[in-house]
Amino acid sequence: MKKFVYSAFFWLFCSSFILGQVKWPAAAIPENLRENAHAVMRKSETFYTVRNSGEGQRKVHYIVTILDQQGIEYSTLTVRYDKLSKVTNIEGTLYNTLGEKIKTLKKSDISDQSGISNTNLFDDVRYKVGQFNYASFPFTVEFSYEETDRNMLSYESWYPHFDSENLAVEQDFFKISVPASLDLRYKELNGIGAAVTEENNGIKSYSWMVKNLPVLEKEPYAPRKIKYGPGVITAPNEFEVEGYQGKMSSWKDLGEFDNVLCKNRDILPEETIAEVKQLTSGITDPVQKVKKLYEYMQNKTRYISIQLGIGGWQPFEAKYVAEKGYGDCKALSNFMKSILKSANIESYYTSIQAGDDKADILTDFPSQQFNHVILCVPMKQDSIWLECTSQTNPFGYLSDFTSDRHALLATPEGGKLVMTPGYGEKDNLQHRNIQVVLNEEGDAEAETSMLFTGILQDDYASAISRMNDDEQKKFMYSQIHIPNFDLVKFSIQNEKKTIPVSKVKNSLLIRKCASKSGTRMFLNPNLMSVFNQILPVTDKSRKHDVELINAYTETDSVMFQLPAKAIIEAQPAPVNIETAFGKYQSEVKIKDQKLYYYRKFIRKRGIFPPGSYAELADFYKKISKADRAQVVMKL
Template identity: 55%
Template sequence: MKSFIISSLLFIATLSNSFAQNTWTVASIPAELKEKAHAVIRNSETVFIVKNLGEAIEKQHTVITILDEQGLAYASMNLFYNKLQKVNNFEGVLYDSNGEKVKKLKKDDIQDGSANGNGTLFGDNRYKHAEFRYALFPFTVEFITETLNKNLLFYPMWFPQEDEENVTVEQSSLKIQMPTGMPLRYKSINGMAEPTVENKPEGTTYNWQVKGMKVYENETYSPKWTRYGKGVLTAPNEFEVEGFKGSLKTWKDIGLFDNTLCEGRDILPENIQQEVKQLVANITDPKLKVKKIYEYLQSKTRYISIQLGIGGWQPFEASYVAEKGYGDCKALSNYTKALLKNVGIESFYASIRGGSNERDIQTDFPSQQFNHVIVCVPMKTDTIWLECTSQDNAFGYLSDFTSDRYALLATPEGGKLVHTPVYKAKDNQQNRNIKVTLAEDGNATAEAVTEYTGLLSDDYVEIKNLSSRDEQQKQLYKSISVPSFELNDFSIQDKKSMIPVATVKLNLNVRKCASKSGTRLFLTPNLMSITHIIPPALDKPRQTEIVLKTAYTETDSVLYQLPKNVALEFKPEGVKFENKFGSYQSEFQMKDGSLLYIRRFVRNHGKFPAVSYAEFVEFYKKVSKADRTQVVLKL
């Protein structure tokens, strides 16, 4: 332990001396690290000193050169803390382009505020924030921080480029010091090199270091984890937080810890027990019982964030939720489990990483990687998933916030990783019928009825649930893909089913629906579903596989009532093509003064090899070209 203390003192001395050194001249940055960069991380040192199962010191020393206005976000530092994380030190210095000191942070320059969001009722999360405002680019900022951490559920997750594009790294390092008898587990991500390891009688030190990292350019449709660049995940085998001991060795162990946190917290008040039993007394189908309980939950509770208890990870008691009518994801999920248990239905607390664009967990690295909790109800022939924080979710439906990823079920035997439902192209549909009345000047009126199902319904259910019709209309204007139009009237209805449905009706005035040139009208029949985004072509071989997260089917039927004195001069042939990425089909029919356009596009779900990227780009080019096919009418 003595050498650990000595090394810590030397680290502090090194950091303090760096303030006095005139080493941060912009001229000393290698030219290749300035290319395409808005900021350069000159030096970033993170030292994580584990003292025991429940306590660690984290020291950070960061020096960043801000090259232009777009890099200004890096001229600030946020340091989050709570009752389990104490800030011991927060310093900062501003240097000009020649490395000369301009300003040092004073106590009054550091803001201190609540880090709890507007939806948080209780929470002890706070932050310290400091930023340097300087108009003479480029300039350099230096920050030194130290925190005492008593929540060792989480060890450092280190990505030198911080999941940011247009940032380069001159030098960055992570050092983790473990005491004797406490091994460190780690996983390298995206090719991060193995650490150097130093063993001493008092403990083991792991050291990762990178130098000269150029701008990291993310590839479109790439796996989520590749977007972080090189990095490493770390975790202990054992930990302690607020007197609770646990293990992260296996997923089974993590599930057992979740059970410990929930133990004894599922006791319902007597009146609620009787009310719920009476609610399902005449229902024999277990699935319908679960549905009734879920609807009861939605009608009686609402979501409010509560960031208290075992670092924010222990749910409030079921009796508390019953009394107050609110809770966070943990509390509401625990309450739902208690309600189901009360009527004889087994369910599991399920930890998950929620987020529409979130990365999934690393399944081969047991650790606390979750940020949300839902409920899983196993049935004989099916599994029901319940999002307990939503008053609007359809029963048994998971949106793109939690679908198609891994969840950890806290079963009586411990944690079990399972995959949540994947919604396929047949589940996610856009079925659209439009009737258009075209005038001789090219303007038109349109009546559109679109049925959105599955994941494609989410946005429109959200719009429907907005507080005012004006807000709904504003969001519809943003979602309607027509170049120039006026929305005269609209309605949105939704059907709550295992695959939810939203039906949107629109009445539009469409300006220049057809372009007039002399005696001709040039009409693009695909009124509302033109594919605008084509994956960019690459000038070098692609490195990552192609990931298409959401499968869907779009079907459009557009009927144009043409002006009486208009003749069809050119009608294109329909097209049909298909490959592993999806399929496309269109056709044009002319009958009794009307033009009918029919389109069907299917986008597949899956992972595809990097070498097929050119084929992927070509597929979308063909779709976009077909979507823009024109009909020529003559007046």
């Protein structure tokens, strides 16, 4: 019966193909592209034409087969546009498993949606969304559209894998054309291959093609810079945006363009200048002056994004922020810069790629790679860095949102690329002191006193500033990794320092803190810091370096008051492991019917060679084993 069904399917497939009804049959996808894939890009073409320094055109056409529910996102076309761009000629076609056309995208299937978010007061970002509501897998969709672009600060970037872990690529083609007088800068990434170039009638073209790329294999702890897989990033030497002209053949040029956008936007109302003078009267230490004025800015303003045309790049005037009390990262940083200027303190408007765990920019390729603006205040000793969008950040603290990466200072001499400060294992601390009373049934009462500093306190600081009492309690439940417990009471206190501190106290009732079997009780003395990160190890050779981003130090001191009848039968031996990636120590001691557990884990940051991955995996495996070691008691 199965043989008959397969034969019938094959006959139907062949018949349809001969009759010309089949275009993209799912059965034609090579088997190696199906492995670990939820979708396969059958064919993709992107043509980007630079008409002049102020305008470009993008033409996109692609066909993708969705293999299962996890790939359903590819059945929707989403195209962003705004005041500086226009989307036209959207077309779409739906094909069934056999590759037969079953539907064409109608105008009624295309919606026009606002891109305004909760933090955006005004925003001209919108989305054209075309969608097929179909889920008989596998099926295929074909989309195409055209876009006119007048935001020429950025040219097209091309990543065949779309930064997806489960998309295979059968064929993808990218071509960019520019007038010979403008030139083009580009950078080929992660083994994409060399460009094919040609020149006709004063137009230079550069093209790349890839075929038969399986699902992108993302190795654990691979450097952030390779996460997109093979690709190409392009950029202009000269550009124009809404009448503002600039260059970016060097970082100096790009920073100078920021100066052009900020020119004459630092004028403050007289009453604001008077407030600044009053606030800083009698303060002689420049650092304390900056601190006083930063806290003044925090109390006076709030973050709301306003993105309209060139406003996506240019800050609103300082006077506007002073009067309205709000602004986006550009406006608030410019406002803070203007305040400091009125106090005769120099500072630099600073562009940066923000985000937790974000890849650093490509420092050898000057281009618009930034999504955020902060402020740098140069001092004789160390520069002061100010996150101007936060009403709660401690003075001089960046958090992992903007720390340890390159940023572009807009100095009077032009752009200057520098590193923001990073936070190491001495800055990011977690100290736990826990007192536990264990009864004969294995239940327990616990009092915890915890201290978090640096980036490890970020979540707790956010809980205080943004959550009500009920939300804070839910948050605390999410932070305590014990199987069965009740949170009786808790408190969180924050200390605003350059390296900020959160102090957290909990009272807990823990059910089955220790498990019983007959007259024996089994206890894991590591109550709250069990390491769960087991890294996969395969026979394949590691391709990429190992990058550890965040460094930190954890220390635990736990005291268990044991039941009066408990007799220790077995306890874990002390563990001491030291590697290039960090250090781990743990020890159990028994005294006066009390069990004392000590643990210390230091994780370092850095980039290590590919061959070191197996050593890292072994290190983490040993930590996980030591963290699960049990004490055996007889009652």
